[in-house]
Amino acid sequence: xxxxxQKPPKKNPQLRTRVPTLPSHYRSRSALFMAAAAAEGRxxxxxxxxxxxESVQYPARDACACCLSDRLVWQDVSPRGNLIATSTVRxxxxxxFRERTPWRLGTVHLDIGPSVMCHLHSELVVGDEVQLxxxxxxxxxxxxxxxxxxxxxxxxxxxxxxxxxxxxxxRRILITDARNPNAYALAKSLLExxxxxxxVGEAESWRPYPDRAKLESLQGVELVSLDVTDTSSVQELxxxxxxxxxxxxxxARFVRPGGIQGRGDVGFAxxxxxxxxxxxxxxxxxxxxxxxxxxxxxxxxxxxWVNVLSVYSLVNNPGFGSFSASNAAAHSxxxxxxxxxxASGVRVVNVYCGPTEDEWHQPLPPPKVPAGxxxxxxxxxxxxxxxxxxxxxxAKDIRRKFMESPKVLEKEMTSLETL
Amino acid sequence: xxxxxxxxxxxxxxxxxxxxxxxxxxSTETAHWWIAKALRQSxxxxxxxxxxxxxxxxxxxxxxxxxxxxxxQHLGLVPRWLDHIPQGGxxxxxxxxxxxxxxxxxxxxxxxxxxxxxxHVDSFRRMLSSFSRFAQDASYPYGSxxxxxxxxxxxxxxxxxxxxxxxxxxxxxxxxxDNALRNENAVMKKPLTMDAYLAGxxxxxxxxxxxxxxxxxxxxxxxxxxxxxxxxxxxPYAHISAxxxxxxxxxxxxxxxxxxxxxxxxxFYGMAGHGPESVDLLQTYDDYPVIVMMQMEDLGFCxxxxxARFIADKDLTVSGDFPHNTSGGxxxxxxxxxxxxxxxxxxxxxxxTGTAGATQVANAxxxxxxxxxxxxxxxxxxxxxxxxxxxx
Numbered sequence: 001x002x003x004x005x006q007k008p009p010k011k012n013p014q015l016r017t018r019v020p021t022l023p024s025h026y027r028s029r030s031a032l033f034m035a036a037a038a039a040e041g042r043x044x045x046x047x048x049x050x051x052x053x054e055s056v057q058y059p060a061r062d063a064c065a066c067c068l069s070d071r072l073v074w075q076d077v078s079p080r081g082n083l084i085a086t087s088t089v090r091x092x093x094x095x096x097f098r099e100r101t102p103w104r105l106g107t108v109h110l111d112i113g114p115s116v117m118c119h120l121h122s123e124l125v126v127g128d129e130v131q132l133x134x135x136x137x138x139x140x141x142x143x144x145x146x147x148x149x150x151x152x153x154x155x156x157x158x159x160x161x162x163x164x165x166x167x168x169x170x171r172r173i174l175i176t177d178a179r180n181p182n183a184y185a186l187a188k189s190l191l192e193x194x195x196x197x198x199x200v201g202e203a204e205s206w207r208p209y210p211d212r213a214k215l216e217s218l219q220g221v222e223l224v225s226l227d228v229t230d231t232s233s234v235q236e237l238x239x240x241x242x243x244x245x246x247x248x249x250x251x252a253r254f255v256r257p258g259g260i261q262g263r264g265d266v267g268f269a270x271x272x273x274x275x276x277x278x279x280x281x282x283x284x285x286x287x288x289x290x291x292x293x294x295x296x297x298x299x300x301x302x303x304x305w306v307n308v309l310s311v312y313s314l315v316n317n318p319g320f321g322s323f324s325a326s327n328a329a330a331h332s333x334x335x336x337x338x339x340x341x342x343a344s345g346v347r348v349v350n351v352y353c354g355p356t357e358d359e360w361h362q363p364l365p366p367p368k369v370p371a372g373x374x375x376x377x378x379x380x381x382x383x384x385x386x387x388x389x390x391x392x393x394x395a396k397d398i399r400r401k402f403m404e405s406p407k408v409l410e411k412e413m414t415s416l417e418t419l
Numbered sequence: 420x421x422x423x424x425x426x427x428x429x430x431x432x433x434x435x436x437x438x439x440x441x442x443x444x445x446s447t448e449t450a451h452w453w454i455a456k457a458l459r460q461s462x463x464x465x466x467x468x469x470x471x472x473x474x475x476x477x478x479x480x481x482x483x484x485x486x487x488x489x490x491x492q493h494l495g496l497v498p499r500w501l502d503h504i505p506q507g508g509x510x511x512x513x514x515x516x517x518x519x520x521x522x523x524x525x526x527x528x529x530x531x532x533x534x535x536x537x538x539h540v541d542s543f544r545r546m547l548s549s550f551s552r553f554a555q556d557a558s559y560p561y562g563s564x565x566x567x568x569x570x571x572x573x574x575x576x577x578x579x580x581x582x583x584x585x586x587x588x589x590x591x592x593x594x595x596x597d598n599a600l601r602n603e604n605a606v607m608k609k610p611l612t613m614d615a616y617l618a619g620x621x622x623x624x625x626x627x628x629x630x631x632x633x634x635x636x637x638x639x640x641x642x643x644x645x646x647x648x649x650x651x652x653x654x655p656y657a658h659i660s661a662x663x664x665x666x667x668x669x670x671x672x673x674x675x676x677x678x679x680x681x682x683x684x685x686x687f688y689g690m691a692g693h694g695p696e697s698v699d700l701l702q703t704y705d706d707y708p709v710i711v712m713m714q715m716e717d718l719g720f721c722x723x724x725x726x727a728r729f730i731a732d733k734d735l736t737v738s739g740d741f742p743h744n745t746s747g748g749x750x751x752x753x754x755x756x757x758x759x760x761x762x763x764x765x766x767x768x769x770x771x772t773g774t775a776g777a778t779q780v781a782n783a784x785x786x787x788x789x790x791x792x793x794x795x796x797x798x799x800x801x802x803x804x805x806x807x808x809x810x811x
Binding site (some may be wrong): 023024027029030031058059060065067084085086087089090091092093094096097102103104105106107115116117119120137139143146241291 | 521543544548549552553557558559560561562563564566568569571573575576579613620621622623624625626637670673674751796797811
């Protein structure tokens with residue numbers, strides 16, 4: 001049975017905040033392919049590509065355990081199986097688990113062949129048909145968790161599952177830019193998902209913008225003063241609210257069309273870098289320390305840092321060439337942030353978004369991403385515990401092509417027809 | 420398909436000079452130190468000197484960054500035959516059968532087989548987190564219960580499949596404690612009652628405290644040599660009637676319910692010329708009682724799933740009708756790393772040569788020793804067994 005999650009009491013500032021500990025992060029390089037799949041929430045195993053073999057492998061191997069072929073291909077496979085044995089660990093050699101015992105685990109005999117050891121949702125008992133999910137744990141590495149075939153009541157409240165996700169329920173969230181047309185949709189979706197408070201950063205509050213009244217009307221939203229281009233503004237807010245941010249969503253964005261030669265100077269380019277790149281760096285320098293210190297702080301521990309990026313951070317879109325470049329810089333910085341936050345278990349989530357439905361993309365043909373879709377997908381990704389999220393048909397298309405061949409994608413994006 | 424040929428016997432080769440160090444819960448010494456201690460004792464018992472040893476076989480987990488190679492220089496040995504056996508709990512019979520062939524074929528005259536490990540305060544945890552690639556990738560991240568958790572899953576499955584109770588496992592642990600009380604080297608000194616067993620602290624359900632071995636520091640050793648040399652040295656010795664070894668048996672089984680012994684017992688008893696009914700005592704690898712039951716079944720003492728009933732009808736103590744793990748086994752004597760793969764074999768040599776002292780089984784002639792090792796991922800991969808017969 002799932003023990004319902006209790007709304008955390010107000011933090012007692014006199015009590016010590018628990019130092020984060022992690023499950024074991026040691027993995028072979030082959031096993032990192034599972035982590036890559038987990039980043040997108042996919043259940044992939046190696047399958048032998050020899051036509052007369054096709055056996056499914058687990059754990060990750062470098063050669064087929066059936067025919068010794070090295071042609072092992074990572075594939076999406078059926079995650080279903082039968083739970084044939086369980087145990088409850090009460091004594092662990094690892095501090096992370098020691099602090100969380102009793103910890104259940106099980107052996108699942110997959111329909112496709114192999115047996116796997118996995119974490120267990122609390123609803124499950126021996127003999128159950130189950131489905132496995134592949135997710136990143138606090139160490140940033142892939143683990144498997146067995147879930148009931150049919151959604152359990154309060155499924156997401158399960159302790160083991162919540163350790164793998166960044167569920168907004170009972171958490172406090174900072175959205176960095178109230179002026180972004182997606183701010184209202186984001187705040188609304190987060191509150192609907194059970195967030196306790198959504199702080200929304202507002203720069204130059206004397207300057208009006210269309211969604212202010214709507215934002216203010218949302219129960220649970222608190223507008224706070226924040227200008228990501230102003231170091232002291234960022235530091236001031238972090239000093240006051242840093243210890244209350246469980247999820248930070250950086251949606252601050254400066255976008256203008258154009259690349260290099262169409263612009264007469266570097267003015268817009270500097271603005272793009274100020275917001276999209278240096279903004280992220282300022283936020284990280286100010287907020288990351290408090291968040292990484294609170295990543296084991298109970299039900300509303302600090303859990304995720306979300307960057308809303310353009311999918312053109314992966315490959316330049318010459319129509320928005322300079323904006324793409326600033327996003328490429330931000331994307332690279334997010335990888336650095338991921339490495340720096342790894343020791344705390346706070347997940348850096350990158351949301352790669354296609355062209356958005358807003359004024360700056362007005363002349364572009366569809367499909368474009370409406371704010372509501374972005375918000376829905378982002379919240380779903382937090383609930384599901386993903387690390388890389390591609391929002392919109394264009395972003396998904398670019399992702400596929402990027403995974404297949406970054407160079408071919410570049411050729412496609414920079415060909416004569418594109419401009 | 421290539422058919423296996425009938426195997427040669429081990430005529431003219433014997434095993435002798437069993438040596439055991441007392442075990443210590445925690446040690447500040449190194450594996451090298453413990454190995455040297457047992458080795459010296461064994462060589463001395465045979466009236467030899469280190470330079471007489473021209474074959475050397477080592478099993479150890481905690482020698483890093485050394486291997487058997489580093490040990491030769493460290494200990495001043497000059498062997499012409501060298502082996503390092505990373506089979507953990509299966510290393511005893513596996514070391515024996517390799518050494519026996521080397522001596523039989525003349526590649527070495529005297530092979531010293533030794534297994535030993537130290538146990539520093541934090542070494543068990545460190546070893547678990549990097550035990551094997553599969554363990555690191557696919558079992559340790561799930562609660563980090565180590566072998567306790569892996570065997571808990573097998574035990575859970577076995578109990579359901581065959582209707583086995585905790586009392587059934589308790590019989591093994593309680594009788595081994597009785598045996599251990601006769602062994603002055605055993606780390607466990609107090610009797611264990613069934614009630615105490617059943618009240619043992621929960622470790623990883625259904626496994627509780629007294630199902631688990633205690634990691635300790637220690638070493639075990641023996642010599643493999645030509646029979647004529649043993650006779651000349653005037654030391655007691657035993658013949659090797661049969662051996663088997665198997666790795667990664669039955670990989671298609673969804674969970675381990677049987678080990679490699681089941682693949683090879685016909686050949687095993689065929690080579691020995693007798694069956695399990697002629698065995699006077701059994702030394703199983705007892706990291707957890709479920710594995711003891713598996714060995715009794717797979718080695719033909721009873722049918723699959725019948726071990727609990729088989730045990731209930733027998734007395735497993737030194738003076739009983741089915742003497743089993745007469746030195747107390749690892750469950751009560753302690754698990755000194757890879758020496759856990761030697762403890763049964765070394766005790767068996769003592770038993771069939773009538774030198775077991777306080778744990779001596781009356782008229783013990785034939786002993787069956789079995790080994791089981793290395794939870795590489797979800798199951799023990801290595802299995803081995805040997806039949807010894809005392810020289811009359």
